Amino acid sequence: MSNFNVSQLAKLQADFQAYLLSNEENSSFIKAVIDDDKVGAKKRLNIYHEAYRLRIIEALSTVYPQLKALLGDVLFNRVAREYITAYPSTYRNLRWYGDKMREHLIATLAQHPIAAEMADFEWTLSLAFDAEDVPELGLEDLATIPPENWDALCFKFQPALKIVRTYWNTISVWQSLEVNETPAKPAIENKYQSWLIWRKNFNSQFRLISEMEAIALNMAIMGATFGEICVNLELKMGETQAVTTAARYLSGWLEEGLISKVILIKLVG
Amino acid sequence: MRNNLPLLGFGLGLRAEHYNEILNSKPNVDWFEVLSENYMIPGGLPLNFLDRIRADYPVAMHGVSLSIGSTAPLDQTYLSDLKKLADRVQPAWISDHLCWTGVHGQNIHDLLPLPYTEETAKHVVERVKVIQDYLGRQILLENVSSYASYVNSYMSEWEFISLICEQTDCLLLLDINNIYVSSYNHNFDAKGFIDGIPPHRVQQIHLAGHQNNGDYIIDTHDAPIINSVWDLYGYSVSKLGNVTTMIERDDNIPELEVLVQELQIARNLSANTLKAAA
Numbered sequence: 001m002s003n004f005n006v007s008q009l010a011k012l013q014a015d016f017q018a019y020l021l022s023n024e025e026n027s028s029f030i031k032a033v034i035d036d037d038k039v040g041a042k043k044r045l046n047i048y049h050e051a052y053r054l055r056i057i058e059a060l061s062t063v064y065p066q067l068k069a070l071l072g073d074v075l076f077n078r079v080a081r082e083y084i085t086a087y088p089s090t091y092r093n094l095r096w097y098g099d100k101m102r103e104h105l106i107a108t109l110a111q112h113p114i115a116a117e118m119a120d121f122e123w124t125l126s127l128a129f130d131a132e133d134v135p136e137l138g139l140e141d142l143a144t145i146p147p148e149n150w151d152a153l154c155f156k157f158q159p160a161l162k163i164v165r166t167y168w169n170t171i172s173v174w175q176s177l178e179v180n181e182t183p184a185k186p187a188i189e190n191k192y193q194s195w196l197i198w199r200k201n202f203n204s205q206f207r208l209i210s211e212m213e214a215i216a217l218n219m220a221i222m223g224a225t226f227g228e229i230c231v232n233l234e235l236k237m238g239e240t241q242a243v244t245t246a247a248r249y250l251s252g253w254l255e256e257g258l259i260s261k262v263i264l265i266k267l268v269g
Numbered sequence: 270m271r272n273n274l275p276l277l278g279f280g281l282g283l284r285a286e287h288y289n290e291i292l293n294s295k296p297n298v299d300w301f302e303v304l305s306e307n308y309m310i311p312g313g314l315p316l317n318f319l320d321r322i323r324a325d326y327p328v329a330m331h332g333v334s335l336s337i338g339s340t341a342p343l344d345q346t347y348l349s350d351l352k353k354l355a356d357r358v359q360p361a362w363i364s365d366h367l368c369w370t371g372v373h374g375q376n377i378h379d380l381l382p383l384p385y386t387e388e389t390a391k392h393v394v395e396r397v398k399v400i401q402d403y404l405g406r407q408i409l410l411e412n413v414s415s416y417a418s419y420v421n422s423y424m425s426e427w428e429f430i431s432l433i434c435e436q437t438d439c440l441l442l443l444d445i446n447n448i449y450v451s452s453y454n455h456n457f458d459a460k461g462f463i464d465g466i467p468p469h470r471v472q473q474i475h476l477a478g479h480q481n482n483g484d485y486i487i488d489t490h491d492a493p494i495i496n497s498v499w500d501l502y503g504y505s506v507s508k509l510g511n512v513t514t515m516i517e518r519d520d521n522i523p524e525l526e527v528l529v530q531e532l533q534i535a536r537n538l539s540a541n542t543l544k545a546a547a
Contacts, residue, residue, distance in 0.1 A: 004386045004421050010340035012384060012419065013372045020377055033417045038456065039485050044417040047487065052377055059378075089376045092334040092347045093306045097378075133312035159311070202314040 019045065020052050021088050056084050059094045063126050064101060066177040067118045079115075082108060095130075099123060114186040117170040121206075124162050124197050128204040131160035134260035139251055142262065149264055151227030155220050155253075156261035160199040163214055167192045171206070200257045212236065216249050225265060226250065274362055274407075274440070274472055277327050279532050279539075280515035287525045288318040295325065296529050300361070302515050305332035308358070309350045319358065328360050329473070331442075334376070335365035335400070337410065338383040338393050341372045348403055355404065362472065364409035364442045367393070367430065382415040385422040385429040390436075397437040409472050411442035412462075414450040414479075414488035426451065427465030434470045441466060443512075444475035445502045446494065450486045459501055468509050476502060476535060477517040491520035493531060499538060506542040514539065 012032055019029040027045075035041035057080040061068050068076040083104050089097045101123060105116035136158070145153065169187050176183035196209040196217070209217070216229050224232075226246060233242035253259050278299030283291075290296070301322060308319050322328070334347060355363060368380040383389050401408055412430060424432075434441065443466065452459035478492030494502075494516070506512065514535050518528055 004384065004388050004423075006340060006388060006392050008421070009384065009389055009392060010372070012421070013340055013369055013381075016381065017372055017375065017377060020379075021375070032419055032421070034420055039416075039454070041417070044454075044485075047416040047485070048379060048381070051487075052379055055378055089371075089378060090374055092336075092344055092376060093309055094376075094378050095306065095310060130310040130313035130315065133316075199313065202317060 016048075020049055021085075023085060053081060053084055056080070056089065056094075056097065060098050060101070063098050064119060064122050066174045067101070067115060067122055069177040070118055070173065070183070071112075071115060079105070079109065112186070113188075114168040114170050114173065117166050117168055118174055121164055121166070121170060121174060121195070121197075124164050125204040125206070128160035128162065128197050128199045131158070131199060134158050136257040137254060137259045137262060138257075139254050142250075142254065145262070145264070151225060151230070152265050153226045154223055154263050154265055155259050156263070157221055157253075157258050158198060158260050160197070160204070161221070161258055162197045163209065163217070164195045164197060165192050166195065171195060171208075198256060198258055205256070212245075213249050216246065217253070220253075275327070276511060277329070277361055277473075277513040279536050280329075280513070281525075281528050281532060282331075282515065282517045282519070283319070283322065283328070284518070284522055285315065285318075286522050288322070290525045291322055292318075292325075294525075296525055298326070298529060298532065300327040300329065300513075300515070302329045302331050302517075303358070303360075305330045305351060305354060305363070305365075306334055309347075309354055316357075323358055328358055330355060330358060330360040330363045331411075332363070332365040333378075333380065334370055336370040336376075337365060337367060337396055337400070338389065339369035339372055340392070341374070343396060343399060348400065352404060362409055362440070363404060363406065364411055364473065366413050367410040367433070368413045380413040382413065382417065382419070383429075384419040385424045385426055387424070387432070390429055390432040393433050394436045397433065397439050401437065401439065407438060407440050409440045409442040411444050411475065412447050412451075413444075414447040414454075414486075416454055416485060416487075418455055425457070425462075425465065427462045431465065431467055434467050439470075440472040441470045442473045442475060443471045443505065443509075444477070445505055446475065446477040446479055446498050446517075447488060449498050449501055450479055450488045453481075453486045460504055463501070463505050463508055471509050471512055474502070474505065474509075474512050474514040475517055476514065489520060490517050494534075499534065502535065503538050503542050506539050507546055511539065511543055 015029045019027040030041050030045060033041040033045055057077060060080045071079060083101065086104060087100050091097050101119040102116045105119050109115050167188060169184060169189060173183040173186060194209045194214045195206050197204065197206045219229050219232060230242050230246045233245055280300035280302055281298050283301040283303045303319060308316055366380045369383060370379065370381060371377045448459050448462045476494050477490045478494050480487045480489040516528060516532055
């Protein structure tokens, strides 16, 4: 029997992990592993070394399918392997691994800016897919609220909701890749576009959102009342048109299932 | 009687590819094993399917990230999420692997082997006790497939497992394919493994396919179960009696019907073995 204790176990695990995380093929950790004529210690350790990378590459392929299609297998593999080195997993659940891909691509693939935008879009879609379940209000839920109270209404939104901004034709390229069609060449747009992402009927959804609606929605998310949203719109248009526009936005949000709760706040004064 | 846990019969791993068919066709599967981490998420479709399938079938939860053998502190967030899922699913039992998955706040997402020593066993024992207390139930630990062994190990895997069972009152999820894979990779007698573990601790059996690379085997769960593993399953049933059994398929996933047919092989083999022994 040896006097193998817990601190030696800790060292063995630290050394094994360091070997797995490192891209160096040679490691003194090999001495901790039984060598034999059948497979050999080096090859045995290499099974784990490669399995670690392949498992994570597969997880990244699952969460970034169209990024992979955009880059092609060879480049995607290279990107994924670099990502593994730059961001060793700190997650218990592999589901959450890959959240820094946008930043990673901005830093490492600056010559393809569309890649970082696509990563951002796909990651947000995936977050919407398994975001928390909340109630979904419909137009009928607001029908009972008297019109004079509308100014004092504020809203809670589903946690899946996000707005993603693109400067390139990222979404059009994503849509082509999604249906296995040849995408347009990556091109920068004249002006950035904002995309609303949410979940409806258990599936992630997205649509283009105008700058004015995005501002109104962001205000509402931050807790602004319907009245405050109208006042803000009045900076751009007449009072009647502002109310009509705000009401149109609100009914759209309700139809899309974005709103989980309506709160009537007491107005002071 | 092993303990007060139920005998669930013959099950399959629940996979997203089969969600709709399971709900629509109610296949001849006695129960489903779910990968805990796949449902340790805030909400959405996977949890909705799980709730609906749970309404029709018994479910056991099987995790890959408990890291019971790690020298890193137990992850309280993970444990609390696991318990929350168990409260929702009300599983027949909760299992994970006798291995470690990372240290220093990092995760390798692999089932890494432990050195088989008394000191390692003692470390695992302390952690199993804490987890069983926290979850308020016995857990099942599964033997893993391994590709390397340590110069520090001075006992067999089955001696190591027996020691942990004895001192924690935990149960075993015996993976027959993993026994076969590890026996092939490390040149030991697979039947000796089965003879060496405490039979009354075995609550569940796993069966799966693998990839044979000639000098070693990788536990891939992407192919049908091979005959040698079926033989070893028959041997296990002859030694252990009627044990809850399931087939794991994680990759190259076929139609549900193909797995239901493969499960029938397990049913027949188990029934015939028990009949022959009676």
